[in-house]
Amino acid sequence: MLELAEELARWSAQGRDFAVATVAGVRGSAPRPLGAALAVAADGTAAGSVSGGCVEGAVYELCREALTSGRPVLERFGYSAEDAFAVGLTCGGELDVLVAPADPVTTVAVRAAADGASVALVRALTGPPGLLGRALLVTQDGTYEGGLGGGAALDATAAREARALLHAGRNGLVEVGADGARCGETVRLLVECRVPPPRMLVFGAIDFAAALVRAGKFLGHHVTVCDARPVFATRARFPEADEVVADWPHRYLERQELDARTVVCVLTHDAKFDIPLLERALRLPIAYVGAMGSRRTHAARLARLREAGLTDAELARLHSPIGLDLGARTAEETALSIAAEIVAVRHGASGAPLTTGTMPIHRDARSLARR
Template sequence: MFELAEELLRRLDAGEPVAVVTVTRVLGSAPRPVGCSMAVAATASGERVLGAISGGCAESAAHALAQQVLASGAPVTEHLGFDEWAFSTGLSCGGQLRVLGYRLDASRPELIAELRAAADGSDAALAIVSRGPDELLGRVVTLTGGDAGLPAGVLGVVRRELADRLVDGVCGVLEPSDEVELAVLVSRARPRLLIFGAVDVAGALSRLGRQLGYRVTVCDARALFATAERFPDADQVVVDWPARYLASIEVDARTVIAVLTHEERFDVPLLTAALDGPAGYIGAMGSRRTHQRRLGLLREAGVSAQALERLHSPIGLDLGAVTPMETAVSIMAEVIASRTGAAARPLAQGSGPIHAVVVPA
């Protein structure tokens, strides 16, 4: 749901009726995880469909469910898949989805507050009752608000789960009692993408990084090149020496650092500092010859062999990229593979399910 936050709020602020269908449990292999949503807004010019809950095979059922919610205003659950509970829709991948349809309106202040936090790029978390008595279905608990009609002891369990889920950023399912199940939906604050070097690839990388949910900064010591006009997709353009700027900001394990300058006077002090920090991905552009020379200079600067193993250089996956955007795709593909631990080989060369298989608890 949080992936639709900006658009949902836009429709809500315009006074348009909106119904949301959210995946609350995944069984087996399915293309979308718990928390993803489709929404249907009733606009003056007709319906508008936002988002998706599958690769296409369950969208018609989700749309029909949203229409039902718009008409009745009451939350409703449905099971999509092939088993004794299945309805008319099955997932071609063989997986099963349980979904919850509910109306989004001003009567749901806790939910709306978390949507606004997600749209602002801040942490957001809520638990929504996806199975239970009719009077509880669709009710929301947040870290600071809502009680969903749950007993105090159960409410404490739910809030502790919300806090834990915000640490790893993964949505999930919670069954605090035999009678109630909640989908726990979280959206962490946008991670940082730090691009050093106001070169042409930086423009493409900032555009792609923003689309992938990063808070993008472009930094270069040359004021002539580091301008907001040249990098309209960046959240921030900084004129400063790269190593000095890096030392002035907070970096964490979700931070991506892309060094595109391939100039030793910038690269060596910057990478020395970066490799001494917690950034999850550190990559540097340059030829293999440049890379080898850079490694020697970093060793001379005191960077350990263990730290140098963290450096992705030359940066990016070998996609045969030529244009700035192709190069940006190769870089972000490596970032994703590095984060997930994926082999980054063609899916056709693998075996087994291409989506993660979720085993029922």
């Protein structure tokens, strides 16, 4: 639901009633991830998608029914061999879809998310009667409003679980005891998180950086270009960047509040900039650190970083030479290879051709925590 926050906030401001179908479980190969949503307004207007087309018609009708009945439902859609193009996922996977009319808690959640706040929306998928679709809104500091209908202990436990996912910036499924404890009857919860875009810090205002800025924006990052040379670090050279900063890279990095989703790309291949920057970046709990340069440059860089005191474990986090082996020549091809490596690292994938692999194309999106 929160992926449609801006649109739903507009509908809410206009006083329009609506229902939302949200992907609440994925098994096997499915085209849309946990949290993907299709919203339907009372006038029939639709926004979003839960399946890329396979089951949209059936889900649309469920939303219309929910608007009439006022009751949430949880439906499962899977591959239909008899009529694969009617109601079924032709890719062979299964989706659980929670369909619910908007309520006061979800309305506050979409408005907060649309305003740029970091929020988590928790909704019950299983448990005692009456819990399905009940919602809890959790903020980054752990405060919450609404309720799952199972009592204060359940709400407090759900809020703690949601806050952990919120700090990681990802959606997930969790299972907790119906009384808030981790025993006896359980409740399965869908947790949707909306956080600011992940950051990409590009150090080195060179031509390759302009192409990487475009790739980073395409992937949904908030992109900053930083270079110690003011003549190169200009808005005119990088109009698509969110920020352009003239400062020594390591000093700029030290002032930033970064999270586990942050990506650092070092394109300077100049030791006086690279070494103090990488010395700090490789000790931060961030998602990716890559550095441009030849294999000879990389070997010399590793030697200097070891002299600076970095451990083998810290150096193992460095992706250098940066990018996947695509045979890239141009700035755009190089940016593509770097972006591809960032995506592969994020998902723990190999980056190998799909034709040579045996793993499912779409990884199992379930993050059900069994505790």
